[in-house]
Amino acid sequence: MMTRVVALSGGVGGAKLALGLSDLVKGESLAIISNTADDFEHLGLLICPDIDTQLYTLSGKANSDQGWGLADESWRVMDALEALGGETWFRLGDMDLATHLWRRGAMAGGATLTEATRGLRRALNIQCDVLPMSNDPVRTIIQCEEGDLSFQHYFVRRRCEPAVRGVVFAGADCARPSDEALAALASPELEAIIICPSNPFVSIDPILHVGAYRRCFASSPAPVIAVSPIVGGRAIKGPAAKMMAELGFPVSPVTIARRYSDFIDCLVIDEADAESAPAVRALGVEAAVTRTVMTSRDDKRRLAQFVMDLAKGGDE
C-alpha cells in the first residue's frame, strides 16, 4: 500500500493528531515518523518514549488521564526495584516493561529499531505505519546553566525545572533516515506531510537534524502543513512554551512559523492566536485558523480532517 500521508510526531500532542489522522487515512497509507532523540538506555533496556506513546495511543491502550504510559498499568516491578534501593525515577510499568523487553529481544535477534517497531505495532493491531526517524541512535542533550543533561534526566528526573540554554542532538551528524521513512516520503501518491503539534525544540528539531529530512520536506511536491503546539501563549502539554521563552523566543505560533518557514507551506494555529496570522503570512507561510485543542476523539478527527482539507486545497 502506497503512503498517502506522512506525519512527523513527538509524544503525546503529536500522537493525538496521529490518532485523528488514522481515522481518516486507513492502513499503511498513513506513516508516522517518530522522534527517537528522547530514547535512552535504562536498566539495560532501550526505552523509546515517543514511539511507545504512538503505539499506545494508536492501539487505544494509552493512559490518557496520566498523559503517558498505559491504562490499567501496574507497578509490581517498580515496587520490587524500590525495595532493592534501585533506580525508580523513571517509572516503568509492568505492561510497559513488556514492550521494552519485547523490543530488546527483537533487536538482540538482529532486528533494526524500525523492524522492531513494526513488529510491536502489528502485535498491537495498529494499521498505520510507525517509523522511527532513524535506526541510528540520536540523543537529545539539554544544555542548562548547571551543565548538560540527557533528555530524560531533564524531562523526567528534573521535571523540566532547569532553565534551558541550548539543545543539541548527539549522533545526529552520523545518523541516517531509515530506508522505510525515506520510501514513505518518496511515495508518488503522497498527499501531505504533516508536522504534528509537537515540541519544536526536542521533538521535531531532532528529525530535521537527521540526514536530508529537512531538504526532503522542503522539496516535496506534497504540501507540508504544521500544526502549532503553542496555543494562547502556552503549550497544551510539556515544556515547549517554557523552553521557547528560556531560549529567547516569543511564545507564539509566529516562532513556530519562523523555525519551519523554509519547508512548510501552511501553519495551523488556534483560534486563540488568530491575531498572529498576519505575522505568520509575512514569513511566507500560509496561516489557517481553527480550534486545535484536542480533547475528545472527535476533536482529533476534526483537526485531522481540517489539515487534510488544507492539503487538498493546496493541490488545487
Next chain:
Amino acid sequence: MMTRVVALSGGVGGAKLALGLSDLVKGESLAIISNTADDFEHLGLLICPDIDTQLYTLSGKANSDQGWGLADESWRVMDALEALGGETWFRLGDMDLATHLWRRGAMAGGATLTEATRGLRRALNIQCDVLPMSNDPVRTIIQCEEGDLSFQHYFVRRRCEPAVRGVVFAGADCARPSDEALAALASPELEAIIICPSNPFVSIDPILHVGAYRRCFASSPAPVIAVSPIVGGRAIKGPAAKMMAELGFPVSPVTIARRYSDFIDCLVIDEADAESAPAVRALGVEAAVTRTVMTSRDDKRRLAQFVMDLAKGGDE
C-alpha cells in the same frame, strides 16, 4: 571480617546447604562462590540463576514449593509479553525482574558482577558473602545428539529432555576467578572449603575449569569436603543423575568421589549410599555417612553442622 568457610554452590541443592551454613558461620566469615556458567543474556538482561537462587534462599524469599524464583511472585510482565507474542519460555516474575534490572543498572554504571552481587545481597540483608566464580562470562554449552544447546535452552526450554553427550564451558579458558573469591580462599583463618551438593557437571565443573580454582582447592591447608548430590541412585533435584547416566558414569557417589578425588579430602554421602563408602575410600577420599536430604531448616543446619564437625575433625 576474615573468611572462615568457603562454599561452592550451584542452584537449589547447594543453596540449601549454604543456608544451613549461614546459621552456623556468621556474617562474612562465610563466602559462597557461585557458579555463573548458567548465566545468560535474555531480553537485554543478564540473568544469573544460580546467584539469584543463593540470594533468594539466603534472604528467605525463595519459592521453596516451586524450587525456583521468589515466593509470592506475580507475572504481570510475562502476561503482557505473552500478549505481544514475545518470548516467554523463560519465566521472569515481576519481582525477579526487579533483581535483573537492578543488576543491569549497577553494571551499566560500571560495577563488576561481583560488586553488583554484593550490592544485591546487602539490599536483601544477607550477611554472608555471595561471590560469582568470575566476573568474566563463562557459558555452559550442552552437547546433545541434536546439536549444541546453551544451558538454559537445554534446562528450561527443553526441560533437560535431550540426551547429553558432553558439556563444555565457553569462555572458561579466558575467565579469571574474581579477586574477591581468591582472597576468600587465601584467608589465613580458612577452616573449610565445602563443595555443596550441586550438579557436578554443570554447577561445580564450571568453577573447576576457571583459572587456578582446582589447584587452589587441592593445595589449600583447609580441609575440602564435598557433599554428594546423588542419593540412592537419584538426584534430589535437577538432571545430575540423568546426565551422569547419559555420560556413561555409574549413578553413584563413587562417581562424585572419582571426579573430585584430586582436591577433596572427604565426601559426605547419604545413609542410603552407605555401601559406597569403601569404594569412595579406595579412591583415597574419606567417606562420611549421614542423612543428606534437606527438607526443613533443621535438616540444613544439621547437615551444615555435620560438615563443619568433619572439617574440625580433619584439623585434629
